[in-house]
Amino acid sequence: MTNAIPGAARAEVVVDLDAIAANTAVLRGRVGRPLMAVVKADGYGHGLVPAARAVLAGGADSLGVAVIEEALALRSAGITAPVLAWLNGPGADVAAALAADVELSVNARWGLAEVLAAARAGGRTARVHLAVDTGLSREGAPPGEWPDLVAAAARAQADGDIAVVGLWSHMAYADAPTHPTIGAQVRVFEEAVELARGAGLTDARRHLANSAATLALPETWYDLVRPGIALYGLDPLGGDPARHGLRPAMTVRARVALTKRVPAGAGISYGHTYTAQRETTLALVPVGYADGVPRAMGNRAPVLAAGAQRTIAGRVCMDQFVLDVGDDDVAPGDEVVLWGPGDEGEPTAQQWADVAETIHYELVTRIGGRFVRRYVGSAGSV
Secondary structure (H helix, E strand, C coil), rough: CCCCCCCCCCEEEEEHHHHHHHHHHHHHHCCCCCCEEEHHHHHHHCCCCHHHHHHHHHHCCCCCCCCCHHHHHHHHHCCCCCCECCCCCCCCCCCHHCCCEEEEEEEHHHHHHHHHHHHHHHHCCCCEEEEEECCCCCCEEECCCHHHHHHHHHHHHCCEEEEEEEECCCCCCCCCCCHHHHHHHHHHHHHHHHHHHHHHCCCCCEEEECHHHHCHHHHHHEECCCHHHHHHCCCCCCCCCCHHHHCCCCCEECCCCCCEEECCEEECCCCCCCEEECCCCEEEEEECHHHHHHHHHHCCEEEEEEEEEEECCCCCCCCCCEEEEEECCCCCEEEEEECCCCCCCCCCCHHHHHHHHHHHHHHHHHHHCCCCEEECCCCCCC
16 A cells, blocks of 8 residues: 555554545535535544645535534634534533634524524624424424524524524435435425525525535535535445545554464454464454444454455454454564555445445544544645
8 A cells, every 4th residue: 555554653544635625626516506514523534624624625615513612623723714513402602602703503492592692692693504304303493393493583683693694404315316305305495495585584595415415416406515425535325436536535554463373273352253264374453443443343344454355353352353364474564454445455434334234424433542643635734
């Protein structure tokens, strides 16, 4: 692999900032309208601040995060681009968000009341996005409560306490572009927007499209799109990201810590769920479930070692897992790649997700622990 693990590093997550910027540019060019780049969850495991700088270098118009703390971290790093924080429970530090010029999502009357109180106390006009639940049954006001929330927000805007700058929702099945819920959610969203427009909220921009919708559902693009995982080069539809012009930005790798010969019949790792079928060499890789490698990937997940993909042998432990490399030449210090772009025969995050019967979102956001994160590329450098 290129950019081999430097020095004495045990294991690292390598993030290609230029890939993140290029992916952003591809998506921005595709939709031809403003793009809110989602950098929540530590930039989907790629690093909050470096990922934010890279997407902005790639042409993102604004940033999206889940919680206020993430937005404040961006501001502390000197990032001045518009930021929306949308997962705000009772007692969230709304005052700090408004003081940092962070836009806030409001789902309910009590949430609006907290924003209004903070805005009045601080003498600021809060920039607010109203969220409507169109069928995901998650964030957003249910349709029955939407008229009351809209009316209250319109009054607050008329009083100068808030500016409603966004109307938004989130999709349940965008990764299945022909699913009937898509049309149903679009209809509910458009009815909600019509009601808000009728109440005087005419300047608010509409946004509904996540990564999958940005790639597959142009009817959901509205005034801006809100991709997340696609920025990091992974296909939300579960296919090859290259078909969308995207490149995975994350490579996960470690150094072999120990090799040993064992006889045929040797049980390997806890519970001896793997048994050597003949005399063989074992390679110990010093990362485990404490570092975000799922325990369930024992005897399932592929890695690249000594030029070939091999399946983890036996259970993944807290700090390590084992490979059966047969008679191949593997030595302590040699590199093992868990996943990456796939350019040099290494598995991809999609391959791991398929084996684990999960999604690559989970894998890239959970990997970490004692891995060292290292950045390559210059996009967004300061």
